[in-house]
Amino acid sequence: MKYMRLSFLILFFFLSQSCTKEPARSDTNMNVNRSNGNIAIKSSPMTATNVPVYTYEVVNTFKHDSKAFTEGLFFHNGFLYESTGEEGESNLRKVELSTGKVVQQQNLGEDSFGEGTTILNGKIYQLTWREGTAFVYDAETLKPLKQFRYQGDGWGLTNDGTNLYMTDSTHVIRVIDPETFKTVRTIPVLREDGKPLMQINELEFIKGELWSNVWHSEDPQILGKPNYIARIDPQTGKLLGWIDLQEISPDDVKRGTENTLNGIAYDAGGDRIFVTGKNWKKLFEIKVKPKE
């Protein structure tokens, strides 16, 4: 009798557990909205489905310094500006587009590893990889003005005319106040399958979209496809499209090495898009079009 009572108690315990837990789990996973009295099941607004894939056409090819370990790239007033990485070799440089010649350069300290760069309100901002330091320069002279500190890695950098947008090796883009370098909001970016799109890297604002190349996108854990650029909605983080640049520069890309695609620049005045990679010999002006 004692054992029977114990059995009933155990049975009651499991029944009560299954009754209380099941609805809660359903609510979480399916995102049930009962606010208007009806039950509507919706998917997360961040998760994109049927993301279009775009391809490209090379419009122009320019020389690129194959010693430049490209970590940041933007276009301003007819010149390219590039941030290069590697300790002892990092710098910020102003480059003549037609020749690839460096016309102005500011070297970083021996221990600094340059990363993303962008220009906002007459100042150039440059991240460093793992030092937690952002350098600010006068855009005309490249003279250092000040420094900021931040937590975590520094990867890509761009701006929307008001705030800076920064990547840090994860799937989360930080929106940063340029005056204080404080994060004002964050933008998580998810793949079509709802998993985080990790390793989003060099950034560029292009016609209201945020474009980011994905570091080692060929890694099966990331995308399994080399040289992919993600087109992202800067408000929601929703994935708007992919640009497949797999074959853009077969001479430059050696698989299994670090010379990945890593640099997007936009000339808004001329509506020109430029891409290059780490230690690539060439920089390409491309037109992006839907894949057939």
Ligand SMILES: [Ca+2]
């Ligand atoms: Ca850029």
